[in-house]
Amino acid sequence: MQVALDDYAWAAGIATDLINTTAEVWRGDDHLPDQAALVAFTEEGQKARPDGRGELPGLARRARPADLVAVHALRGTVRALVDHPDRDNLVVGASALTSSAGAVTLVPDPVRERRTRWAVSLREGATVVDALSVICGVGILGVVHTLDEERFRQCGAPTCRGAFIDTTRPGRRRYCMPGLCGNRTNVANYRARQAGKPQS
Numbered sequence: 001m002q003v004a005l006d007d008y009a010w011a012a013g014i015a016t017d018l019i020n021t022t023a024e025v026w027r028g029d030d031h032l033p034d035q036a037a038l039v040a041f042t043e044e045g046q047k048a049r050p051d052g053r054g055e056l057p058g059l060a061r062r063a064r065p066a067d068l069v070a071v072h073a074l075r076g077t078v079r080a081l082v083d084h085p086d087r088d089n090l091v092v093g094a095s096a097l098t099s100s101a102g103a104v105t106l107v108p109d110p111v112r113e114r115r116t117r118w119a120v121s122l123r124e125g126a127t128v129v130d131a132l133s134v135i136c137g138v139g140i141l142g143v144v145h146t147l148d149e150e151r152f153r154q155c156g157a158p159t160c161r162g163a164f165i166d167t168t169r170p171g172r173r174r175y176c177m178p179g180l181c182g183n184r185t186n187v188a189n190y191r192a193r194q195a196g197k198p199q200s
């Protein structure tokens, strides 16, 4: 499996989705409790990839129980980086996440015919943990390099404990899960305005 280095927005999206699967963010249920959930997570991630291809779900299907434990630990490592977005900290921490990467290579560009993109290959025998780790590392390094460390933020919903990496062009993303936390905040604001209105 290869991870294209200019796919950093996709990779940072995987990192954001991964850290927001924890029981802490959901205030109850862990959203990656077992291998089936991990397979579903990687299938969603694969679909979001520009070429829609890759071996991530296949690696997740071969995951052993220890791999799931390691994925849970990886969430903590990535979350700690997002929570402390100091440039040196991000670069050192994200580089360490790429330690399962093997050779740097070129892969066909899915959009432009006869063109190639820079990519890193995973080492032979890499597990789903290695793959997710490299993806998170590439995502974080790409955002620091192309955007800046101000893109690592806490969710703007007052009651949410999520965090995210903003890869939008304007850089004004506010919520870890825009569909969920953004809507919740809008509903709360609407109710607050209604409560403040004089009764008629």
Ligand SMILES: [Zn+2]
Pocket: 155, 156, 157, 160, 161, 162, 163, 175, 176, 177, 181
């Ligand atoms: Zn949130």
